[in-house]
Amino acid sequence: MIESPPPPSATSDELTTDGGRNEFGENLRKLRKDKKMTLADLATASGIAASTLSRAERGLLGLTYDRLSQLADGLGVDMAELFGTGGASFQKNSISVARLGEFELQTTPNYTYEMLFSDVWGKAMTPMAGVVKAHSRLAFDDFIRHPGQEFVFVQSGQLTIYTEANEPVTLQAGESAYLDSSMGHVYTSAGDEDARILVVCLGRGDSA
Amino acid sequence: MIESPPPPSATSDELTTDGGRNEFGENLRKLRKDKKMTLADLATASGIAASTLSRAERGLLGLTYDRLSQLADGLGVDMAELFGTGGASFQKNSISVARLGEFELQTTPNYTYEMLFSDVWGKAMTPMAGVVKAHSRLAFDDFIRHPGQEFVFVQSGQLTIYTEANEPVTLQAGESAYLDSSMGHVYTSAGDEDARILVVCLGRGDSA
DNA sequence: AAAATAAATTGCGTATACGAAAATTGTGTG
DNA sequence: CACACAATTTTCGTATACGCAATTTATTTT
Incomplete structure (x- = not known):
């Protein structure tokens, strides 16, 4: 997991322990918007308050396991996708073909x-x-x-x-x-x- | 992710909101023991207090994203494996063979x-x-x-x-x-x- | 068996997650 | 531009995560 640069206002505590939650938050907002959901929609789907979701998306808090689990359910994804490690960067709607002899031996x-x-x-x-x-x-x-x-x-x-x-x-x-x-x-x-x-x-x- | 049955002593709050953290805790303990680590070893490796790890393993608390991230680093696994979605229950050291015509058409x-x-x-x-x-x-x-x-x-x-x-x-x-x-x-x-x-x-x- | 040591759990104070309600910002329409 | 409504963020009180030190339990050594 590649960490994004710390925000300029980060405290020293955040610098050492935030463990990539800014990146997580960005991924979360992207997933939500890809599905055309507002914070309120996702709050309803997941059972997590919209205010909490907003803060998570901005990296202002780190969600607990229970909330993460609710979130995955609400978004209809598995945990791996939620963390952007399960092929989230695989091209959607793609098909690639390997022709005979196409690749270098x-x-x-x-x-x-x-x-x-x-x-x-x-x-x-x-x-x-x-x-x-x-x-x-x-x-x-x-x-x-x-x-x-x-x-x-x-x-x-x-x-x-x-x-x-x-x-x-x-x-x-x-x-x-x-x-x-x-x-x-x-x-x-x-x-x-x-x-x-x-x-x-x-x-x-x-x-x- | 297949949820384990709730423990008999679960409170009604746990039944509705714990989001599988007992299962998570069991998986965590298994991963730790597979690596022959004590709670103190993992505490050192992850920077998370042994008491917190103990409670997480017993499903008494839900770790935050930051702690989960530290844990994955400390265990040398990715997040997917931490959640038991990456083949954690696949038989170690196994090889299975599919013979011609072996499986029902x-x-x-x-x-x-x-x-x-x-x-x-x-x-x-x-x-x-x-x-x-x-x-x-x-x-x-x-x-x-x-x-x-x-x-x-x-x-x-x-x-x-x-x-x-x-x-x-x-x-x-x-x-x-x-x-x-x-x-x-x-x-x-x-x-x-x-x-x-x-x-x-x-x-x-x-x-x- | 008793003693020593290692490992895990508990107690308690502090920090932070969390939700509901209020406030602010953003967007669309006339 | 003003207004209405939607969406997001902020405020504040409560619940829970978290770490350190003490205690208990488990294991090893004598």
Whole structure:
């Protein structure tokens, strides 16, 4: 969360503890106006006084958890959107297309892959398509890890997934797996052929 | 967010206005313990008094925005995870496999598809695999919409995507699209052949 | 088992969130 | 421009968040 510069009249207490509530307030006002609601409308919808909402929008107070929860309900959004962290910057009403070969191939010793939609801002999912050149777990110095979850689909070939907490699993073409990506994992091709896979990571992920 | 049942000793005021803060408190305690932190450790990391943290964990108070922000920093998580909306209940260190034909085929007039990993709790992404039987937009009474984002990959055939805010786009096999799923959208097969697609929705989504 | 230490909770005074009503500002119309 | 009305902000009293120190409970050590 990027903090906005403190207002000129901020007290020293606010400088050290306001935790971004000016930014929150701006986001709140934006959400409200996007929905063509007045403070009174939102007060009715949320059960929070209009005066409180006004102060929150101007960063003059920090709402409590209970009020935040009421607010999310009143605005019909989830908490993540309320905090502007859930893809709020993802372009509304957009569709992006990834054509064959459109994205630059990235090559490592073990993989050749494209980061699909690398130019799309605010994505909550990171799709990648590519080929697994590694045919042995020994090709890897260590497991790959990143916070979140990961979906992998085998388009062709056979894929073996090694993880630090489970027995290896082997997938045929058309099969898929869903895993905790914070757990160490690596992907290897399991047959003579290099497996072709599609991977979707949650958030900005560098996958195996 | 699924609310836990109110505790038996809840006052009527808590029943109507606590906005899930017992659940929040439980999640907070879980996060803290997962990280092997005492209340004093977290107090130091976050700059919030241990007594306040204790009360928050037991649902005795609702933290203000400023404190919530400090807490997220102190725990090294983002706000979404703090509220238990970011897959907090997803099984750590897990991998699940979807074998060919494993899930029951669901059939509508326009699609035949499997909800992959339908038995996996706490998934942030909902993968679906299937066939698009509709060859015309006229097959649909209305657009499909659900909050969030959606990734669609064409395995075979040709797919045309109609959206309420953009010109239709047609994808070949191996191509994909990423879209705002709150915008009305439908998928149709574009050639003689029924297109085979893989769809990943953010969250629990019913896709087109 | 008793003693020592760590961890969590309680008590109490201060700061701030909060709501209702009043005041001010903004907008539209004649 | 004046007026009416809508929208937002301010005022003020009450409720609750919050931190520090004391107390209690839980865990570890002897």
